[in-house]
Amino acid sequence: MDLLEYQGKQLFERTGVAVPDGDVAGDVDAAVAAAERIGYPCVIKAQVLIGGRGKAGGIKVATNVHEARNHAEAILGMDLRGPRGEGPFRVAWVWVEGASEIDAEYYASIILDRSAKKPLAILSRMGGMNVEEITETDPDALARSYVEPADGLGIEQARELALSAQIDEDVVLGVSEAMVRLYEAFVSNDATLIEVNPLVVTASRDVIALDAKVTIDDSALFRHEQLAAAEEQPADEQERMAKERGLTYVKLDGDIGILGNGAGLCMSTLDVVANAGGSPANFLDAGGGSKADAIVDALEVITSDPKVRAVLFNIFGGITRCDEVAAGIIEASSRVRLEVPLVVRLDGTNSAQGLGMLAKAGLDHLHVEKTMLGAAQAVVELAGKA
Amino acid sequence: MSIIIDEKTKLVVSGLTGREGTFHGLRNRDYGTDLVAGVTPGKAGQEVDGVPIFDTIAEAVAERGANTSMIFVPARFAGAAIDEAIGSGVETVIAITEGIPVHDMLGSYWMAKERGVRLIGPNCPGVLSPGKANVGIIPAQFFDQGSIGVVSKSGTLTYQIGNELKHAGLGNSSIVGIGGDPIVGSDFIDILGLYESDPETELIVMVGEIGGDAEERAATYIAESVTKPVVGYIAGFTAPPGKQMGHAGAIISGSAGTARAKQEALEAKGVRVGTSPSEAAQIAAEIVG
Numbered sequence: 001m002d003l004l005e006y007q008g009k010q011l012f013e014r015t016g017v018a019v020p021d022g023d024v025a026g027d028v029d030a031a032v033a034a035a036e037r038i039g040y041p042c043v044i045k046a047q048v049l050i051g052g053r054g055k056a057g058g059i060k061v062a063t064n065v066h067e068a069r070n071h072a073e074a075i076l077g078m079d080l081r082g083p084r085g086e087g088p089f090r091v092a093w094v095w096v097e098g099a100s101e102i103d104a105e106y107y108a109s110i111i112l113d114r115s116a117k118k119p120l121a122i123l124s125r126m127g128g129m130n131v132e133e134i135t136e137t138d139p140d141a142l143a144r145s146y147v148e149p150a151d152g153l154g155i156e157q158a159r160e161l162a163l164s165a166q167i168d169e170d171v172v173l174g175v176s177e178a179m180v181r182l183y184e185a186f187v188s189n190d191a192t193l194i195e196v197n198p199l200v201v202t203a204s205r206d207v208i209a210l211d212a213k214v215t216i217d218d219s220a221l222f223r224h225e226q227l228a229a230a231e232e233q234p235a236d237e238q239e240r241m242a243k244e245r246g247l248t249y250v251k252l253d254g255d256i257g258i259l260g261n262g263a264g265l266c267m268s269t270l271d272v273v274a275n276a277g278g279s280p281a282n283f284l285d286a287g288g289g290s291k292a293d294a295i296v297d298a299l300e301v302i303t304s305d306p307k308v309r310a311v312l313f314n315i316f317g318g319i320t321r322c323d324e325v326a327a328g329i330i331e332a333s334s335r336v337r338l339e340v341p342l343v344v345r346l347d348g349t350n351s352a353q354g355l356g357m358l359a360k361a362g363l364d365h366l367h368v369e370k371t372m373l374g375a376a377q378a379v380v381e382l383a384g385k386a
Numbered sequence: 387m388s389i390i391i392d393e394k395t396k397l398v399v400s401g402l403t404g405r406e407g408t409f410h411g412l413r414n415r416d417y418g419t420d421l422v423a424g425v426t427p428g429k430a431g432q433e434v435d436g437v438p439i440f441d442t443i444a445e446a447v448a449e450r451g452a453n454t455s456m457i458f459v460p461a462r463f464a465g466a467a468i469d470e471a472i473g474s475g476v477e478t479v480i481a482i483t484e485g486i487p488v489h490d491m492l493g494s495y496w497m498a499k500e501r502g503v504r505l506i507g508p509n510c511p512g513v514l515s516p517g518k519a520n521v522g523i524i525p526a527q528f529f530d531q532g533s534i535g536v537v538s539k540s541g542t543l544t545y546q547i548g549n550e551l552k553h554a555g556l557g558n559s560s561i562v563g564i565g566g567d568p569i570v571g572s573d574f575i576d577i578l579g580l581y582e583s584d585p586e587t588e589l590i591v592m593v594g595e596i597g598g599d600a601e602e603r604a605a606t607y608i609a610e611s612v613t614k615p616v617v618g619y620i621a622g623f624t625a626p627p628g629k630q631m632g633h634a635g636a637i638i639s640g641s642a643g644t645a646r647a648k649q650e651a652l653e654a655k656g657v658r659v660g661t662s663p664s665e666a667a668q669i670a671a672e673i674v675g
Contacts, residue, residue, distance in 0.1 A: 086628070112488060114568045114598040114635070117495050132640065149492045190489050192568070219634060220487035222462055250629045263566060263632025264540020264595055267621035271645075272662050274624045283625070285632040318511075318525040318545040348545060349525060372546070373662060 001216045001231055004047040006095040008194075008212025011227075015185040017178055017196075018208040022097030031072035032065060034096035040064055044071045047093040049232075050082030051130075058091065061099055068096075089235060100210060104168060105198035107134065108179060110147075110186045112193070119147040119186065121158070121179060123165040127198030141165070153183035174207035175199070189227070190220030238282065238305050245297040247284060254279025256383050257302035257311035257340075259295075261286045261320050269314040272372055278380035281308050286315075295328025299336050310383035313344045314372055322346040322354030330361045341382040343367045345375035387586040388515035388560045389535070389577070390478060390506065391419075391454060395519045398423040398446040398476070400467045401458035402434050410458065410482075410523050411437070417520040422450040443474035456512070456521050457481040464508065465490030472503045480521050481507035481571070488634070491569040498571055505571025509633065511541035511563035524561055532557020534670055535581035537574055538593035539566045539600075539633070543621060543663055547591060550667035556674060559587040566595065566633025574604035582612050589615045589674050591666060592657075594648055596622030597635045601648035609655040615673050618652045618659040619666035620645045 003011065009019040023034035024047070035042050046058030053059050058080050062068035072094060079088035105127030113120040126134050126141045134142050143165035147153045158176035167175050178199060186194050193215040200210045221228040234240045242249030248263070252270070256278045260266030263285045270280045284302060286294050295313075302311055315325050325346060332338075342365050346354045358368055367382065369375035397414065401407035402424025412435055415421040423446035424434050430441040438450070446452045455471040457464055457479065464483040471479040472494065479498065486508045498505040506513060512522010517531040523541070528549040534556055538544040541563055548561060562577050564570050574592055581587045590612070594601040601620065608616050623645040625631050627638040638644050649659045658673075660666030 084627075112492075112568065115600075115603065117492060117569055119492075149489075149496060187489065190487055192488060217488045217634075219461060219485045220489065223487075248632050250626075250631060252624070252626065260542075262540060262542025263636060264538070264543035264593070264621050265546060267540075267595060267625060267631050267636065268543055268546075268619075268663055270624040271621060275661060280624060283629075283631055316542050316546045316549070318528075318542055319523055348528070348549065371664070373664060 001218055001221065001227065002049050003212070003214040003216065004049065004093065005045065005212050006047055006093070007230055008214040009209065011185055011189055011214060012209050012212060015181050015188065017181045017185065018206060020097040020100055020208060020210065022095055025072070025094050025096060026092060028069060028072045028076060031076070031094050031096055032069050035062055035068035036065060038096060038098045041099040042068065043097055043099050044068065044075055045095045045097070046075050046078070046080060046091040047095055048080050048089040048091055050080060050086055050089060052083040053080065056080045100200060100208065101203035102200045103203055103205065104201040106167065106175065106200070107131070107197045108182060108199040109193070109195040110183055113146070116146055118149060119183070121145045121147055121153055121161055121183065123161050123167070123175070123179065125166055127200070130197070147183065152187065153180055155180055168201065170205060171201050171207055178207050178209070189224060190217045191215060192217050238301055241304060242284070242301045245301065247286070247294070247298060247301060249301060250283040252280050252282055254281045255307050255309045256379055257281050257305065257308040258314070259284045259286055259298050259302065259312070260314045261316065265314065265316055269312065269372065272376040273312065273380060276376040276380045278376070278383060281305055291324055292328035292331050295325060296332040296335055299332045303336060303338065303340065308340060310340050310379050311342045312375055312379040313342065314375060315346050317346070317348030317351060321349050322351040323357060326354035326357040330357065330363065333363050338365050341365050341367060343369055343375050343379040343382065345369045345372055387584050388518055389580040389584050390504065390513045390560060390562060391515050391519040391521050393518045395454045395521065396420050396422045396450065396452045397454050397456060397521055398425060398443055398450070398452035399456045399458055400425045400443060400471065402426065402437065403429055403432070403439060404458065407458035408434055414520050417526050419519040419521060422446065422452050443471050443476065447475040452476055454478045454480065454521060457483055457508070459483060461485035465494060468494045468505070469497060472498050472501055472505070476503065478504045478506070479571070480512050481505065482510060482512055482522055484509040486567070488568050491567065495569055495571060506562065507565040507571060509567045510565030510570070511544065513563070514561045516558050522563065524563065528552055529561060530557035533559055533586060533588040533674065535559045535584065535587040535590045536561040536593070537577040537581070537590065538563055539595050540593060540621065543593055546663045547593065547619070547667050550664055551670060554667065554671040556671055559584055566635050568598065568635040573600045575607045578604060578607060578612055582614060587614065589617065589670055591670050592616055592618050594618065594620045595633070595636050596625050596631065596645050597637050597643045599643065602651040605651040605655045605657065608657060616657045617666055617670045617673065618657045619663055620648045620659060
């Protein structure tokens with residue numbers, strides 16, 4: 001789960017990382033009230049999960065109440081796209097905070113390094129840029145230090161990191177303390193990423209986090225009820241439907257709906273369809289033990305996407321039994337009006353029974369294929385005709 | 387020979403009294419695995435179909451000689467169960483549970499390293515050594531005894547490939563599911579090393595997917611330390627960046643962890659990579675002859 005900036009800042013505040021004074025607002029009046037309380041100049045920032053919000057017009061400075069109202073009106077409800085075309089995301093919340101007088105901008109992050117199996121603390125005096133840009137521009141300006149999970153990040157290690165990043169001498173202590181607290185926030189909130197870009201030094205030489213990018217491990221949300229409750233619903237209709245039904249679904253750009261059992265087989269199915277010249281509309285993993293209800297749910301979600309012109313079910317039964325999947329397909333066809341062709345490939349445990357059941361049911365729009373490649377070719381052809 | 391589990395495996399299952407634990411634990415026993423004990427705190431003295439239940443894994447080790455532990459407990463308790471297993475005296479811990487917090491696994495990973503205990507998983511289908519033992523949820527009917535070692539991040543993809551190998555008349559020394567989480571106890575490299583020293587294994591099939599750099603590191607390892615032929619398959623060429631594709635670890639972060647990069651890394655080291663699971667099985671069959 002990715003946190004919005006304001007959620008990240010609230011989390012920083014709880015662990016003692018300094019952030020600008022601010023309020024979150026969901027409508028224009030609340031935003032204006034926040035600006036009035038905080039004073040001017042203040043910054044009104046769109047709360048959406050993309051980078052480059054400033055360039056996209058989602059961050060504006062207000063120097064008086066009229067500007068605050070104008071900016072809040074402009075930003076709330078606007079649709080923002082990320083630098084790589086992500087979105088659009090509609091702005092439901094703004095964060096209003098006091099503008100900071102900035103002396104220096106640093107980059108700070110704690111990430112989970114999968115290869116090393118350790119958290120990695122990164123610090124750079126070149127704030128404002130992302131890590132890739134810093135690496136390209138001046139790799140020496142990026143200081144890294146692995147943290148032993150059993151020991152945590154202590155002030156000495158943080159100080160060494162700050163020194164090797166060539167942070168201004170007078171703020172080495174402040175930056176080191178911020179790193180230690182960010183690490184505490186990383187561990188205590190089950191984060192897999194904390195990035196502060198920029199971590200700024202103000203004119204009064206205070207160290208504060210001006211932005212917050214935080215990713216929380218979904219598997220750990222059961223012990224962070226407050227964060228779990230704050231999770232935004234997916235903007236995409238099918239993704240929202242799938243989430244309500246407990247399905248693992250990812251929307252893609254194409255027109256061929258896909259269901260597979262098991263994440264690996266499902267990914268592989270997308271690839272095989274793409275190799276056959278088709279374009280998948282989604283990833284949907286029906287899970288290891290796909291029962292009839294899951295099949296009904298899955299078909300409802302897939303076919304609710306108006307782009308979908310044909311559907312492929314690729315099932316290799318291991319623990320999943322193909323006769324149960326067939327029962328699910330037959331059940332689903334009586335509950336969901338199927339208007340596009342459905343190609344089914346059933347193999348593995350009890351596949352003969354499952355295929356027999358499908359043949360007997362004689363469903364409209366149903367095409368049965370023996371192999372994964374054959375099924376992929378068939379669904380691509382059917383989507384082309386539709 | 388085979389790797390990790392065989393006829394000498396004495397299995398203790400944490401969570402044997404749960405519905406899934408009972409189903410799969412007894413299935414493993416039916417296959418021929420020596421299931422010696424179950425563990426559920428507070429249920430010592432009970433039995434599951436004749437298998438004695440203990441309060442702790444250490445008791446199962448002391449009283450029943452267990453040497454391999456399977457973890458089948460719900461995610462929120464699984465981290466503690468894995469740590470208990472690592473400290474219990476067993477040599478191998480195989481964690482099936484999906485959805486264990488990654489910070490829990492960080493601790494378990496280093497604890498296992500320190501104690502010299504082999505940890506497989508979590509979020510994996512387990513290990514099968516055909517004809518000898520099955521620990522986990524791998525459906526054994528798709529695999530015959532033979533000379534092809536399989537190591538995979540994905541369950542169903544492995545069954546698919548195993549089934550095609552079987553149709554081609556080929557069997558397996560072992561099948562190892564390493565799991566699709568960001569932090570797993572054993573990586574491709576660890577398992578490749580075991581197959582390299584296993585005399586029964588002639589060829590290794592490695593099934594990877596997007597996310598992390600385990601496949602890239604495996605490619606380097608293969609070039610340096612593996613003399614046996616390796617055939618690869620990678621899933622997720624069409625996966626968009628930033629989206630988690632089912633497995634917690636299957637995510638392209640920025641431009642890192644793409645299927646293309648993994649394929650290129652493997653091919654650069656002379657590993658043939660199939661474009662579909664079927665093709666990977668065909669290449670393996672062709673090489674073994």
